[in-house]
Structures are given as C-alpha cells and as structure tokens.
Amino acid sequence: MSMQAYRGSILHYLEDPYTHPETSRAFIEDGLLVINDGHIHAVGPFSALIASLPKEATRIDYSGKIIMPGFIDLHTHYPQTEIVAAYGRQLLDWLNNYTFPTEKKFSDASYAREVSEFFIQELLRNGTTTAMVFSTVHPDSTDAFFETANALDLRMIAGKVMMDRNAPDYLTDTAASSYEDSAELIEQWHGKGRLSYAVTPRFAPTSSPEQLNFAGRLLQEYSGVYLQSHLAENKQELEWVAALFPNARDYLDAYEQAGLLGPQSIYAHGIHLSDSACQRLAETGTVLAHCPTSNLFLGSGLFEMSRLTDQGVRFALGTDIGGGTSFSLFSTMAEAYKIQQLQDLSLHPDRAFYLATLGGAKALSLDHCIGNFLPGKEADFIVLDPSTTPLMRFRMEHCQDITEKLFVFAILGDDRLISATYVLGNLVYRQEQ
Missing domain, CATH: 2.30.40.10 (Urease, subunit C, domain 1)
Known part of the structure; x- marks a missing residue:
C-alpha cells in the first residue's frame, strides 16, 4: 500500500x-x-x-x-438487528418475546451471513470500526460474523452464546457442547487477522454453574480470549439470579466463582451493584459496558458513572443493539449525558469522546494498537x-x-x-x- x-x-x-x-x-x-x-x-x-x-x-x-x-462499541448483539425498536417490554419479557424467537432464525447459516453483512455495514456507516459482538447459540452464526468481518480486515471481537437452561429448547446447548463448540471456534478464529474471540455465556440465569465453570476453563486454556456477558441490568433479574445461585453472595459472585472476572472480561450494564461488587470489579480490572440507550428503552435503570469512577471500576460505551435503539455512538453519548444529568453530573464532551475512542480501546486492552x-x-x-x-x-x-x-x-x-x-x-x- x-x-x-x-x-x-x-x-x-x-x-x-x-x-x-x-x-x-x-x-x-x-x-x-x-x-x-x-x-x-x-x-x-x-x-x-x-x-x-x-x-x-x-x-x-x-x-x-x-x-x-x-468509534469502539463495547457491547452489541448482531442477531438482534431486526428487533431494534420493538415495542413495550422490559428485559426478561424482551428476551422471551423478541430475542429468543428472532435468534432461532440463525440456525440458517445463509440468513446469519445476510444479517452479519447488514450489521457490519451499519457499524461502518455510523463510524464504528471495532465492536464486541454477541452472535447466537449456533456456531454457524459466529462463523458468519467472523467471515464478514475478516473480509474487511476489521478488528472485531465476537463469540457464540452459551446457554444451557431457562431458554427454549431450540436455543439451548449443553455445558459440554458449549465448551466444545467454543473451543473449535477459538481455534479457528481467535487471532486470525484482526479478530479475537470472546467466551460468551449470555447471562447467569441461562447458564448452569457447570456451564459457567466450562467458560472459566476456556479462559484458562486459551490465552488472550475475552469474556463477555451481562450483569445487574434489571431488578427482577437480580432476584432471579439470587434464587438460581443460592450459594453466591451476589450476582457478580455467580461469575466470580467460575473464574470469569479479569481485565479482559466485559459485562454489559452494571446498573444495580453493591459497594462490595464494585470493589471486586475494580480489584480484578473487570470492565463494564455502559449501554444508555438500552437502559432507558428497557426501563432498566441509571448507570452511576460518578460512583463507579470513584470506586475505580473500568468502563466505556456500548450500543447494545437491539435493546439499544441506535448504532450511533453519538446517540449513545447523548443518552449517557442525559442519564448523568438526572444524577447531577454533567458528562463533559471530552470524556464522552474519550470513552468512545481511546477509552474503549483501553477497556478492551487494545490501546496498544487502536484508539488514537x-x-x-x-x-x-x-x-x-x-x-x-x-x-x-x-x-x-x-x-x-x-x-x-x-x-x-x-x-x-x-x-x-x-x-x-x-x-x-x-x-x-x-x-x-
């Protein structure tokens, strides 16, 4: 060149x-x-x-x-592109009524490829050049995304959803099969071109303790892979996690017990966190993806940027398509500003643009190669x-x-x-x- x-x-x-x-x-x-x-x-x-x-x-x-x-987007779901702006649900109803039926379609590899191509073009049209992306439980959906991203030499991170309970039969795997499928995908895609793999349990309620332990095993066995999931997004979700993991001291501990915290672990949301959980996030260097358009659209709550900053928790911005309502990091910054205004904090534009660029790169431990x-x-x-x-x-x-x-x-x-x-x-x- x-x-x-x-x-x-x-x-x-x-x-x-x-x-x-x-x-x-x-x-x-x-x-x-x-x-x-x-x-x-x-x-x-x-x-x-x-x-x-x-x-x-x-x-x-x-x-x-x-x-x-x-721009760098820390959290998004490419299979949910077609349900952006679906009406009238909060998190758990959203999953059952919109997300799961839509993700069923991604058992068709050609459909997955079609949507991945549209999704990536939307990212580029909105100025996003790196994103951390969920596919679905189907390995072919991850292959489709990586093939599309690799053809354009994009620096992208993605992974196959691991989900062995509390979801429709047509979308569940098993603890063992999720490990095996993920291992195969890691060996095929992680480090190929500018691609990286993220071990991807959807969230604690849809993964058994055994499956979360398998996710931790993958992190130990494959150097440099990421972990992505969801954390403390919705109050009803917190109650569900407490019932499903009676031996965990809080939501974060369900992941912590499986060895899923660390500087390359990125959890979306983190709205409803105790001081103890924030301290453990900070001590381990674990990252939160702040997804303001999704938090507002699904009525989940307000991200406490000032508190998390004071407690030393790392974070940057995510769109969370399709609970999020825009591919644009501009729109994401705008809603982040409004959320902080409701908490008597004015998010300075420099900090907003930093979080969308170098801050996002640092959150992904990629600031040695992108971000400025x-x-x-x-x-x-x-x-x-x-x-x-x-x-x-x-x-x-x-x-x-x-x-x-x-x-x-x-x-x-x-x-x-x-x-x-x-x-x-x-x-x-x-x-x-």
Missing part, C-alpha cells in the same frame, strides 16, 4: 480527560494524518509535515472536516462533516470552540455526521452525496 496523507482538522485523545483535563485532548485545526501500510506514520500540523511528504504519496483533502479515530493516532497504531479512522445538516451547519456557526462543537456533535449527531470510514487506511464507507 502506498503512503496516504489526509488533511483536515485532527482530533484524538492521549489520556483520560477525567484525570488529565488539561492534557488529554490533541486537536490540530489544520492537520495532516500520514498513513503507511495501514498504520499511522505521522500526525501533526499540515505546515510542519507537508514538506517532508514523499511526492508519490496519495493526498486526500478533508479541509473543513474533522478526522478522528474510529500515535505512530505505529492501526489506521482505523473516521471523517466528520460538520455541515452535514442545515441545523448542524447553523449550530456550528455559533460555537465558540472545539469543546462546544464536540458537545453539539454528541447531542445532535447521528450517522449523517460520518462522511467516511477507513479501516487500515482503506476506505470502507463513504456517505452518498
């Missing part, structure tokens, strides 16, 4: 704005992003870099637009067009600085704000004019 140079306003984060408010953000009004062989070669002011740019380098001018790292524009990192990036709608153009004219612009992007932005999406320096999405 030849060298490529992209001119525009450059935005990325070097540190967490919460702990380093003065030094976290790097913004270059007239910048140049130089890519070589799919990786960041240099980034800096246009005036400082243009003279040293080789004549043969391809030059792309995005002046007037903002170039930033691709330090030289050597993989060149996954997006181009934002502030003139994308009449309202956005008008609003930009009245913004005083980049901080105000970022807040407007977070509150008013959607997929129309994404002008282009690049993966390893290759254009994979361009907005139709």
Whole structure:
C-alpha cells in the first residue's frame, strides 16, 4: 500500500480527560494524518509535515472536516438487528418475546451471513470500526460474523452464546457442547487477522454453574480470549439470579466463582451493584459496558458513572443493539449525558469522546494498537462533516470552540455526521452525496 496523507482538522485523545483535563485532548485545526501500510506514520500540523511528504504519496483533502479515530462499541448483539425498536417490554419479557424467537432464525447459516453483512455495514456507516459482538447459540452464526468481518480486515471481537437452561429448547446447548463448540471456534478464529474471540455465556440465569465453570476453563486454556456477558441490568433479574445461585453472595459472585472476572472480561450494564461488587470489579480490572440507550428503552435503570469512577471500576460505551435503539455512538453519548444529568453530573464532551475512542480501546486492552493516532497504531479512522445538516451547519456557526462543537456533535449527531470510514487506511464507507 502506498503512503496516504489526509488533511483536515485532527482530533484524538492521549489520556483520560477525567484525570488529565488539561492534557488529554490533541486537536490540530489544520492537520495532516500520514498513513503507511495501514498504520499511522505521522500526525501533526499540515505546515510542519507537508514538506517532508514523499511526492508519490496519495493526498486526500478533508479541509473543513474533522478526522478522528474510529468509534469502539463495547457491547452489541448482531442477531438482534431486526428487533431494534420493538415495542413495550422490559428485559426478561424482551428476551422471551423478541430475542429468543428472532435468534432461532440463525440456525440458517445463509440468513446469519445476510444479517452479519447488514450489521457490519451499519457499524461502518455510523463510524464504528471495532465492536464486541454477541452472535447466537449456533456456531454457524459466529462463523458468519467472523467471515464478514475478516473480509474487511476489521478488528472485531465476537463469540457464540452459551446457554444451557431457562431458554427454549431450540436455543439451548449443553455445558459440554458449549465448551466444545467454543473451543473449535477459538481455534479457528481467535487471532486470525484482526479478530479475537470472546467466551460468551449470555447471562447467569441461562447458564448452569457447570456451564459457567466450562467458560472459566476456556479462559484458562486459551490465552488472550475475552469474556463477555451481562450483569445487574434489571431488578427482577437480580432476584432471579439470587434464587438460581443460592450459594453466591451476589450476582457478580455467580461469575466470580467460575473464574470469569479479569481485565479482559466485559459485562454489559452494571446498573444495580453493591459497594462490595464494585470493589471486586475494580480489584480484578473487570470492565463494564455502559449501554444508555438500552437502559432507558428497557426501563432498566441509571448507570452511576460518578460512583463507579470513584470506586475505580473500568468502563466505556456500548450500543447494545437491539435493546439499544441506535448504532450511533453519538446517540449513545447523548443518552449517557442525559442519564448523568438526572444524577447531577454533567458528562463533559471530552470524556464522552474519550470513552468512545481511546477509552474503549483501553477497556478492551487494545490501546496498544487502536484508539488514537500515535505512530505505529492501526489506521482505523473516521471523517466528520460538520455541515452535514442545515441545523448542524447553523449550530456550528455559533460555537465558540472545539469543546462546544464536540458537545453539539454528541447531542445532535447521528450517522449523517460520518462522511467516511477507513479501516487500515482503506476506505470502507463513504456517505452518498
């Protein structure tokens, strides 16, 4: 691949704005992003870099637009794409009435491939270049997702759902078969290209203690694999877990006893947590995926960002399609802001954009290769067009600085704000004019 140079306003984060408010953000009004062989070669002011740019380098001018790292989505379900915005249920009814009947269709490999292709195009159209993804109990559904992602050289994490009880017979596996299927998928896909595998018990109520122990065994046997599941989303769910796991001190302990906590374990939600559970999450480095559009849509509750921050719990953002209502990390940031407003906390736009980029990379232990524009990192990036709608153009004219612009992007932005999406320096999405 030849060298490529992209001119525009450059935005990325070097540190967490919460702990380093003065030094976290790097913004270059007239910048140049130089890519070589799919990786960041240099980034800096246009005036400082243009003279040293080789004549043969391809030059792309995005002046007037903002170039930033691709978004990172910590939690989503690709098979639930077709039930986004389904009416009138909370979590457990949602699963029984919408999720399970829909996921039955993914026993058909061709259908799984069709939906995975649509889902990934939606991610790219919304500027998301990395996501942690649930498939279904069917191994073919995981194969379909990985095949689609691998064809585009995407950095994606996914796994087959493990579910051996409290679900329809057509969707259950067994503790042993889930281990065997997952092991085969790990050996086939983990570390292939830019793909990683996540051991995926849906949530404690649909996995027996034996199955959770098998999940822990997979984490021990296969270096570098992830764990993804759900935690403390809904009060009725907490009561169910307490009845199903009488020997667990709380919901988190149902996973903890199976060895499922750690810095590469990501649990969605974490709304209803005791101080003890927060302490154990922090001590083990376990990550929460904050999914605000889902929490509001399903009436689950409010994520306590300030409390979790004070207690040292790691977290970033997830869309949780299809309980979540948008593929857009802009919409996710907007709802996260509103949830914190209800708790007397104003989520600063720098922190929101950090959580959607470098913060998400750190949460996935991938900040050595994605999340910002330090030289050597993989060149996954997006181009934002502030003139994308009449309202956005008008609003930009009245913004005083980049901080105000970022807040407007977070509150008013959607997929129309994404002008282009690049993966390893290759254009994979361009907005139709």
